[in-house]
Amino acid sequence: MRHLVSTRELTRDEAIGILDVAEDMAGVAHREMKKLPTLRGKTVVNLFFEDSTRTRMSFEAAAKRLSADVINFSAKGSSVSKGESLKDTAQTLAAMGADGVVIRHSASGAPQTLARSGWIDAGVVSAGDGTHEHPTQALLDAFTMRRRVHGAAARGKGLDGLTVTIVGDILHSRVARSNLWLLTTLGASVRFVAPASLVPIGVESWPVEIGYDLDAAIEDGPDVVMMLRVQAERMHAAFFPNAREYAREWGLDDERAARLPAGTIVMHPGPMNRGLEISAAAADSPRSTVLEQVTNGVAVRMAVLYLVLSGEREVRS
Amino acid sequence: MAARTVLQHADITRALTRIAHEILESNRGAADLVILGIPTRGVALARRIAQNISSIEAVPFGVGSIDVTLYRDDLASQPTRVPAPTDIPAEGIDGKTVVLVDDVLFSGRTVRAALDALSDHGRPRAVRLAALVDRGHRELPIRADFIGKNLPTSKSERIMVRLEETDGIDEVVIES
DSSP states (O other): OOOBOOSTTOOHHHHHHHHHHHHHHHHHTTSSSOOOOTTTTOEEEEEESSOOSHHHHHHHHHHHHTTOEEEEEESTTSGGGGTOOHHHHHHHHHHHTOSEEEEEESSTTHHHHHHHSSSOOSEEEEEEETTTBOHHHHHHHHHHHHHHHHGGGOTTOOOTTOEEEEESOOTTOHHHHHHHHHHHHTTOEEEEEOOGGGSOTTGGGSSOEEESOHHHHHHTOOSEEEEOOOOGGGOOSOSSSOHHHHHHHHOBOHHHHHHSOTTOEEEOOSOOOBTTTBOHHHHHSTTBOHHHHHHHHHHHHHHHHHHHHSSOOOOOO | OOEEEEEEHHHHHHHHHHHHHHHHHHHTSSTTEEEEEOTTHHHHHHHHHHHHHHHHOOSOOEEEEOOOGGGOSOTTTSOOOOOOOOBOOTTOSTTSEEEEEEEEESSSHHHHHHHHHHHHHOOOSEEEEEEEEEOOOOSSSOOOSEEEEEOOOOTTOEEEEEOHHHHSSOEEEEEO
């Protein structure tokens, strides 16, 4: 794998391959020695143009467990605030000898630009770009679902027949988009449930069913309910009247959580707005996978970094 | 390309029976023994050797597999390899005698990686090496303790080990 910037371009075999490698990586966390020598001598740059704590820490932990050197770059207080372009930043990193670049950017398409521009030879991994994609989040969500469904015998399997309902701010959500492509590739069927004002234009052409009523979606008994964070920082218009109305119509409160079938799992990519899109009791219940998602995130990112950074790199002529 | 079969089903079975006896002899029984196969074919061989050992001695011992992909020294110069599962018995390897099992012993680099992987899982009392075929051409100071067959080869020849579990047939073939 040369880069990972989108789940849309992954084939089913590639996706299952990444999840299988992540199974091996997950085993490392249970050993006394939690480090592998695999990427010794490689340098990974975390290039974060947008705030993130958990994704950056997760990538950093993953790279360090594989013995890579990690350089953290955040746009705040860097040369970017002095007006440096993405191209110049990239070429500076190339000159420092970066083997892999993990990039988060508020502009959709920035990772693709970096991967295809020829500015840099390093492998590019997207850590979320604008409202486009967040591929490693989708992979760790799929990994978490696969483990809950198949347990220890998860290797080699997809998510065939699984019904997944993703609830909330679809319009701004790169997590929803990446999950849609990946889960569909793996054989699951996806339904979006959202206020009509938070459904993107053009969604009819996506392989997804759209609903506007959370109670109706819960009646259908989905295998997975994924609650999305209400992204206040991206809400530049009045998409819904107020937080209380959002919580009443679209939030997973205690009463709705109690109506879910026994086996249904509740997911959230974090950070959670407790009391808004998810109640505290639903977030802390045994059916919630919030902390499993964090743990699995490290294993999945180890797998992605291994697959992107190991192996012969074709040298650009 | 000429192919020559050097070991058949009966030869492989006899070799593995002998190796099982040799392991028991050198370890003075099956106590504190852990047999670990190196994927892919080493795992099948480890299981067969373990079966032979339990038909001789009634003492329980550990069987599993140890993947070395993430410890290889050629990761940067080869196409990306996909790791195989590692399965260390629950009782661990601390203080045990570990017997690593592989199909072909060649450069010794796989075994070097396996020794590194093993030290990340614990501290065995001793580590031994069993191989179905030793074809020479070592690049590291490593030798096997238990060998099915020594096959002097030229470096241009290829040794193919096929086993019923993975390939549907038991045979060792030299291709030149």
